[in-house]
Ligand SMILES: Nc1ncnc2c1ncn2[C@@H]1O[C@H](COP(=O)(O)OP(=O)(O)O)[C@@H](O)[C@H]1O
C-alpha cells in the first residue's frame with residue numbers, strides 16, 4: 001500500500017467491554033479523508049458501539065483512537081463539545097427533539113457553536129430548501145414521515161459543515177425512494193470533499209456504493225476490503 | 226446574549242404553571258423574611274431612641290458635706306460618656322414632686338422630714354447609651370464612687386426590652402435562614418423537574434456539540450429570574466401592608482413620637498439580591514447533581 005495522507009479516523013487495537021462481554025475486540029482500522037466507507041455486519045456485531053467510540057458517546061476500554069488528528073483518550077471532558085462540532089452524526093433512532101420545530105432542531109447545532117441568529121436563519125433556510133423540506137420548517141418532527149425525519153437528521157448533521165459524517169443505519173427503516181434521497185445527500189457530502197462512514201446491514205445500500213467495506217462479526221473485524 | 230434570553234424565556238413560558246408557583250412560593254418566603262427584618266429594624270430604632278432619652282440619676286448618701294459632694298461631681302465628670310450634670314437638692318426635688326402631684330398635697334404635709342436624697346442628674350453621650358452592656362458598666366462604676374448611694378436609669382425595663390428584641394432578632398435570623406433554605410429547595414426542585422422533562426433534549430444538545438454552559442445558562446438565569454421576581458413581589462407586598470398599617474396609625478405609635486419606617490433601599494435591595502443569589506444557588510445544586518449522573 002502506498003503511503004497516504006494522515007487518516008481521518010484511525011483505531012489501534014481498540015477494545016470495548018460491557019461488563020465481562022466484549023462488544024468490540026482488538027479493532028484496528030484507518031479511514032482516509034474523502035473516503036466513503038461502510039461498516040457492516042449482522043445485528044449485534046458492534047457497529048453502533050464502534051461509532052459511539054468515534055464521537056465519544058462511550059470511552060474505549062483499551063486501545064487508541066484518532067479522529068481528525070485528535071487522540072480521543074486525551075480530550076478532556078470540557079473539550080468534548082468542541083471536538084463533536086467537527087463531526088456530523090446521524091443516529092440510528094434519529095434523535096430529533098420531538099417538542100421542537102424542524103427549524104430549531106437544525107439551528108441548535110449552530111446556536112451551540114455560537115453563530116449569529118441572522119446567519120443561522122439563512123443557513124437553515126438554505127439547507128432545508130436544498131432538501132426540498134422548506135415547507136416543513138415549523139413542523140414538529142413526530143408529524144413527519146420516517147424519510148422526512150431522516151432528512152432532517154441529515155440536515156442537522158451537515159449544517160455545521162463537518163469534515164466527517166458518521167451515519168448509523170441511515171436507511172434502516174425507510175422505503176426505497178426515501179433511502180435513495182438519503183444516500184444521495186450523503187454522496188453529495190462526499191463529492192464536496194467530506195469523509196463518510198456508514199454503518200449498515202443493508203446489502204443493497206452497500207452495493208450502491210463503491211467504497212471500502214469493514215465487516216464486523218461479534219465484535220471482531222473479519223474483513224476490510 | 227439575546228438568544229440566551231430568548232431560550233430562557235421560552236423555557237419559562239413553556240413551564241408557565243411551574244414557574245408561577247415557584248415565584249409565588251419564593252415571594253411568600255421573602256415576604257416573611259422581610260417582614261421580620263422590618264420588625265427588627267424598627268424595634269432596634271425604637272430601642273435606640275429610648276436609650277437616647279436615658280438620664281442617669283445618681284442618689285447621694287445623706288449628710289455629705291459640700292466638699293464631699295464636689296468630689297463626687299469631679300469623679301463623675303471624669304467618667305467616659307458623661308457629658309454634663311445637674312445638681313438637684315432634696316428640697317428642690319420635694320418641691321418638684323409636690324408641683325407634679327398637686328392633688329396629693331396632704332400626702333406631703335404629713336411628712337416629718339424630707340425622705341428624698343440629694344441627686345445628680347447625669348446627661349450621657351450617645352455612645353454610652355448605645356448598648357445595654359455599656360450602660361450597665363457605667364452604672365456600676367458610678368455606684369462604686371464613694372458618697373453615691375444608688376443609681377437609677379430604668380435599667381430593668383430597658384434591659385428586658387433589649388432582651389426581647391435580641392430574642393426576636395435571633396428567631397428572625399433563624400426563620401429567615403429557614404425560609405431562604407426553603408427558597409433554595411423550591412428553586413432546586415423546579416430546575417430538577419425541568420431538567421427531568423428535558424433530559425432527552427439535553428442529551429441531544431450534548432451530542433451535537435453544545436457545551437455545559439450553553440445548556441446550563443438558561444437554567445441559571447431562570448433560577449435567578451425566579452429569585453428576583455419572587456423577591457420583588459415579596460417586598461412589594463410587604464410595602465403595601467406597611468402603608469396600610471402606618472396609614473392606620475396616623476402620627477406615630479400612640480404615646481410615642483415614633484413612626485415605624487420602611488426598609489431602606491439598601492436593605493430591601495439586599496433582600497432581593499439575596500433572593501436572586503439563593504435562586505442561583507438552588508439551580509447550582511440541581512445542575513451539580515445532573516453532572517454527577
Ligand atoms: N450500553 C450497553 N450495555 C451493555 N451492552 C451493550 C451496550 N451497548 C451495546 N451492547 C452490546 O454490545 C453488542 C454490540 O451492540 P451494537 O453495537 O448495538 O451492535 P449493532 O449496532 O451492530 O447492532 C451487543 O451485543 C449489545 O448487546
Ligand SMILES: [Mg+2]
Nearest residue numbers: 047048049092
Ligand atoms: Mg446498531
